[in-house]
Amino acid sequence: MKIRSLLSGMIILACSLPPALARDYDDAFPDRGRVSCRIVAVLDGDTADCVSENRSCRIRFANIDAPEKSQAFGRVAKKRLNSLIYGRDAEVLLEGRDRYGRCLGVVYLDGENINALMVEEGLAWAYRPYAAPEYILKETYARENGLGLWREPFPENPAEFRKRHRK
Secondary structure, eight states, X not given: OHHHHHHHHHHHHHXXXXXXXXXXXXXXXXXXXXXXXXXXXXXXXXXXXXXXXXXXXXXXXXXXXXXXXXXXXXXXXXXXXXXXHTTSEEEEEEEEEOTTSOEEEEEEETTEEHHHHHXXXXXXXXXXXXXXXXXXXXXXXXXXTTXXXXXXXXXXXXXXXXXXHHO
């Protein structure tokens, strides 16, 4: 019984730590380079958790910005990404870490750039000013063809949505 109480207390403490102490990544996970890993969770349309050789990392998909879960097409984007990568082995080209300590990366499945696919299907925006021209072209294609979130008359950029809801 004491062990259960102790474990419960430790879990509560871990959940209440400030973000700087309760990291979503493993320090041993590399910051750059190509890593093979298994996708073990999809958090939203541009974030997933992966595990490689007993190391884990939260991957923030580079070059894209998917709608927030409470935003139009947010749940659709998460569901689509989940159907593409959850439980599968992927290659991730790591480009560093973001300000929250998440790994920034481009996810490839069977050689296909999943980040670019999400933009091409209209389920994410090209993340300016960092997006490569390939992503801008794919966003233009999705816009012109009214795919995904581009069916909406006035789709809101996720960065603007976050800024508006922070206040």
